[in-house]
Amino acid sequence: MAIKTLDELRQADERTLHFTPMGLGLGVQMRPDDAAEYQQKVVAQFDLDPIVAEGTRQSFEHLRTIYAYGVLCYEIYTLVRDQALLVIEQALRDRFVDFHKGAVTFVDNTNSNHRVPVSRYEDVQEFLTSHRQRGWGWRLRLPNGDVMAFAGGMLGDLRTWARKVGLLRGQRNRGIERALSNLRNFVAHPTNYHLGGPVETAGTMRDLAEIINQLWGVPTPGGRLYPAPQRREVTVMTWPTDGKEWYAAVAAEAFTDFVDPDDRRWECVILRAVFRPGDHGSDPELSHYDSRAEVTRYPTELLWGPGSVTDAAAWFSQNLPEPDECDYLDRIFLVRRDGANLYLPTRPEVAAALPDQDRTGTWYTVKADHPNDAYHHVRNRVAGTGCQGDGECRECHAESLGSGPLHTALVHAGFHADLVPTLPNDVTLPWSHPRFQQIT
Ligand SMILES: [Zn+2]
Incomplete structure (x- = not known):
């Protein structure tokens, strides 16, 4: 050299x-x-x-x-x-090592527990290599009582462990x-x-x-992978009933110098939504908002409406709703298939409140970060193109939690009787998607 x-x-x-x-x-x-x-x-x-x-x-x-x-x-x-x-x-x-606080419980081939003191990870490896198991090898007992394969204690095992314990x-x-x-x-x-x-x-x-x-349980503000919760502004959206345009503004700013629109009839809603005027961080799907289907990239909540802009301003000044924060990873959606129709995803509490005629068909309970991911997973699954079966999908960014009639799908969604079914007022915007598509 x-x-x-x-x-x-x-x-x-x-x-x-x-x-x-x-x-x-x-x-x-x-x-x-x-x-x-x-x-x-x-x-x-x-x-x-x-x-x-x-x-x-x-x-x-x-x-x-x-x-x-x-x-x-x-x-x-x-x-x-x-x-x-x-x-x-x-x-x-x-x-x-931090998580297990000094002791790890391994499970052997006869389902007996072995409590192993652990102060550094080498203690785990030493135990696994010096006490080899025939067959499937050692399994690890998790805090909730479940066991998982942990034969070698290598990177793959650790990654699966971190997911199973929710880290x-x-x-x-x-x-x-x-x-x-x-x-x-x-x-x-x-x-x-x-x-x-x-x-x-x-x-x-x-x-x-x-x-x-x-x-270590610390999400990243503005993060790419594990973002901290997003701020949701109280947002007013308004559109003319005979047109295709729409406008959105932060409600607190919009209603201070409110002027009645021209003589066309305008509809108005007040939402909590990820909305940042003049910034790239706004929800890109907001123009497709639908109160009974999940189409926005981040969770959007209907606070008031639809109604006139004047009534919206009056409601806002009386109630003064505050912005909040929302987490959007690992949300649960229900996707309905009825005959050849595949419906846009809904939240479980909305599906639980639907009238009888909207409850027929097979419902798929899907965990996903965004509703689009849930929809595409179910579409691929029913069309037999890729996504298959229950559990974490290997083909896409979704996990199937089960399927069946609506009441079964709600159980898969963890929707218990003490949670309140909530049917929001029926709101669609000029640019909202049709609520179902025909699949072949
Ligand atoms: Zn899939």
Whole structure:
């Protein structure tokens, strides 16, 4: 190899300088000072919560420290990214030990419990390797009494464990978590050379920080994988009954300088919805809102309406509803199939309140992050194109919890008699979808 002087080692790596805040600059590059500051600021955004185990936090800090030196040596990005994928396993091990508070119960082939003191993950591995089991191997007893296979205590077991005890969540994340573990296995057992850049490494660091924080119960504000609950504004929507346009505004602002619309007849509703005027964070499906079907990307609640804008303003000033927050991962939807008609998803409490003529057919109970995911899963399932059976779907971002007549589907949804069926006023907008589609 070529031996470099200290001065040469201190020279910026030109390959890194091409990565600017605007993306990869072809023919342009940053000054080394600016690139050093910029790249450090990129990873400075990814923080771990103080609640996270010390060892995991130290490893994450090492990654951030070394990432800064990518300005001098481009190959560092590949090393940092590979190491980041390995830290996922360390975080799961640390969380496993934290979670079990000093003792883990394993179940043997005869269903007997073995309580094993555990102060570090090596204690688990030592037990599993020194007490080998014939057949299916050791199983782990979970706090709710269930048991799960835990023969080797490797990454796959830990990932399944984290899902079963509810530390990792979200249907779309299932696939992402699996992809990250596959990448980790590739890194641990590489079959060929690979070279990555600062953008993908920073992306992996961001995902890693989200996963680790989530394992310790801390969601990420504005996160990509495990976001903190979204703020829902009290939102007013209005549209002319003879037109196709619609308008939305934050109610508190809209009603202060309210002017009656022209002489056309206007309908109006007041909703709680993820709505941020002038920002990309608004619910992109809001124009399709339907009070009895789930079509918006985030949960939307009908507070008042439909009615005139004047009445809406009066109701608002009397009641002054407040914004709130909503979580949208792992929601439960019911999808109805009646003959050739497949209906848009509904919330269980709405389905439970439907009149008799709207309850016929087969109902599918589906867990998904977004109603579209639930709908497509059921459509594929009834059409026999891909999605099959109950449980976590391998083809898409949904989990089937069961199917049958409505009362059975409600039981699968965990809808108990003490919950109140709620049928909202019937509201559709000019751009709402038809409530059912014909399937062949
Ligand atoms: Zn599916």
